[in-house]
Amino acid sequence: MTSKNGLNCHVLIKGLKKLVKKQNLSMQTELKTDTAKKLKRVYALLEEVGEKQEEYKNNQEELGKLLDTLECDKIYFSFLPEGNNEETFEKKSTLILDILQKYQIPIKVQPEKGEILSLGIVCFLSVFGEWKIEKQSCCLIQTMIEKDKNDLMIKLLLCSDTRDLEKEKEKVQVLETNIDDCSGEQLGYAIECLMKAGALDASCFPIYMKKNRAAYMLQVLCRKEQEEQLEDIIFRETTSIGLRKYEEKRRILPRTFREVLLKNGCKVTVKVCEHHGQKFYYPEFETVKKVCEKTGRPYKDVYNEASALAGGYYEKL
Numbered sequence: 001m002t003s004k005n006g007l008n009c010h011v012l013i014k015g016l017k018k019l020v021k022k023q024n025l026s027m028q029t030e031l032k033t034d035t036a037k038k039l040k041r042v043y044a045l046l047e048e049v050g051e052k053q054e055e056y057k058n059n060q061e062e063l064g065k066l067l068d069t070l071e072c073d074k075i076y077f078s079f080l081p082e083g084n085n086e087e088t089f090e091k092k093s094t095l096i097l098d099i100l101q102k103y104q105i106p107i108k109v110q111p112e113k114g115e116i117l118s119l120g121i122v123c124f125l126s127v128f129g130e131w132k133i134e135k136q137s138c139c140l141i142q143t144m145i146e147k148d149k150n151d152l153m154i155k156l157l158l159c160s161d162t163r164d165l166e167k168e169k170e171k172v173q174v175l176e177t178n179i180d181d182c183s184g185e186q187l188g189y190a191i192e193c194l195m196k197a198g199a200l201d202a203s204c205f206p207i208y209m210k211k212n213r214a215a216y217m218l219q220v221l222c223r224k225e226q227e228e229q230l231e232d233i234i235f236r237e238t239t240s241i242g243l244r245k246y247e248e249k250r251r252i253l254p255r256t257f258r259e260v261l262l263k264n265g266c267k268v269t270v271k272v273c274e275h276h277g278q279k280f281y282y283p284e285f286e287t288v289k290k291v292c293e294k295t296g297r298p299y300k301d302v303y304n305e306a307s308a309l310a311g312g313y314y315e316k317l
Contacts (some may be wrong), residue, residue: 005072007080008118011058015068016034028068035064038127044259044267045123049095056120057236063124075129076173079106082117096122099197103257130254172200172221172250172258177234179213187216197233257284260309266291268306277306281310 020027031039039060043053043313049097067075078312080100096119100107179187194202200221209215219236222230227245234240253273260268266289283306291302 005187007116007121008062009056009120009124012121013059013066014063016063016070017271020066023070025069028065029084031061031064032068034073035068039064041127041257041259042123045099045126046119048269049119049123051095053118056240058121059120060124063128067128075125077125077131079131080110080117080122080125081175082107095119099123099126099274102126103202104255105129106251126257128304170250170252171224171247173224173227173245174248175218175220175222175227175230175234175243175245177218177238177240178209179218179238179240180209180213182239185236187218190218190233193233193237194220194230197229198222253280258310260306262291262302262305262309264295266294266302268302270306270310272310279311281307283310 042060043057046053046056067073082096082100096117099105099119103247105122105125116308191202191204200223201249202218205217206217207215207217218234218240220230220234231243231245234243253275254272255271258270258272260270262268267287271282271284273280274283283303286304288299289305291297292299295302
């Protein structure tokens with residue numbers, strides 16, 4: 001799926017309905033078990049950011065039934081467009097950007113446009129979506145372009161085999177600089193600023209410079225379009241007066257997020273990564289931290305319980 005001028009639940013529902021009609025399919029009246037479970041994760045994400053799920057439930061359930069009718073488990077997309085002006089800094093827009101960053105959903109900023117993504121669709125795609133690079137070798141059964149009076153356009157691609165949408169190795173930019181005469185607190189704050197601005201990763205390594213001066217090497221991974229903004233932060237927040245930059249390839253494992261319920265009733269979000277059929281479970285730091293602060297339990301205990309619950313082997317602990 002690609003979206004040119006913005007996306008919300010109503011636009012996607014409209015496009016999926018036309019696809020169902022075009023294939024003469026009978027609309028599902030009940031949600032499949034797996035779809036219902038996924039929708040619970042969508043509702044949990046909405047509640048996590050302070051939104052009432054009731055406001056979104058009808059649209060979300062309708063999207064789930066449409067996917068069940070089309071026998072689709074996931075929506076594969078290349079990127080989501082988002083606007084770039086003062087409207088995108090309102091409360092809901094900030095929540096949208098936080099979710100896009102948390103789930104590493106690729107976006108393309110559209111200049112001189114306001115908010116063109118809705119919170120409901122971003123939460124839905126965080127669970128039901130997976131971003132892929134479309135390749136020329138894809139075998140497409142159908143393509144359909146819909147355009148409404150508001151100039152919102154959606155293009156739907158029905159693929160015969162999702163394996164045809166293999167993700168290319170992603171290219172990233174690497175920014176490096178050697179820093180001395182800079183306190184640990186200042187470097188820590190710089191890394192926080194870099195991550196909030198959209199850096200994929202930021203790390204510091206102890207090194208020795210000329211004249212045996214103890215120092216740090218700051219390394220930042222980012223996408224090409226973020227490069228200049230992050231350079232400005234490095235020069236503003238550290239004592240660096242120059243940096244190196246180069247392009248590298250990286251490989252990341254497919255990941256999804258699920259929520260588990262601990263014995264004491266607290267919830268923890270767990271990142272699930274997969275490689276060659278093997279799954280790895282990594283509880284998210286912030287949610288583990290909240291449980292520890294609320295209950296007084298040690299971090300390791302909460303982390304291990306959440307990981308074991310996600311993997312289905314809690315009884316072995």
